[in-house]
Amino acid sequence: MNIRIKLRIHQWGVEFLAQETLKIEGMECDHCILRVGRAIASVKGVTVVDVNLETKEAVVEFEETRTDLKIIKAAVREAGYEPL
Numbered sequence: 001m002n003i004r005i006k007l008r009i010h011q012w013g014v015e016f017l018a019q020e021t022l023k024i025e026g027m028e029c030d031h032c033i034l035r036v037g038r039a040i041a042s043v044k045g046v047t048v049v050d051v052n053l054e055t056k057e058a059v060v061e062f063e064e065t066r067t068d069l070k071i072i073k074a075a076v077r078e079a080g081y082e083p084l
């Protein structure tokens, strides 16, 4: 098992960043990955999103204290796609 932590450094301390990979159904073209990417990026606390059409995956990095996978998945669903 690969255990690692990622920290973002602020003036006032450090913030734990989580990284998760989501499998997403329904993405078929460039337009889809843009929509999914924008939907995830609009979630407060998300710092990086990388959507891949070929693998149908989104790699999301986020501040654990500000958001979670449930909220991120809800944003994907609202954009019209199905996170697994």
Ligand SMILES: [Cu+2]
Residues within 6 Å of the ligand: 027, 028, 029, 030, 031, 032, 033
């Ligand atoms: Cu599309």
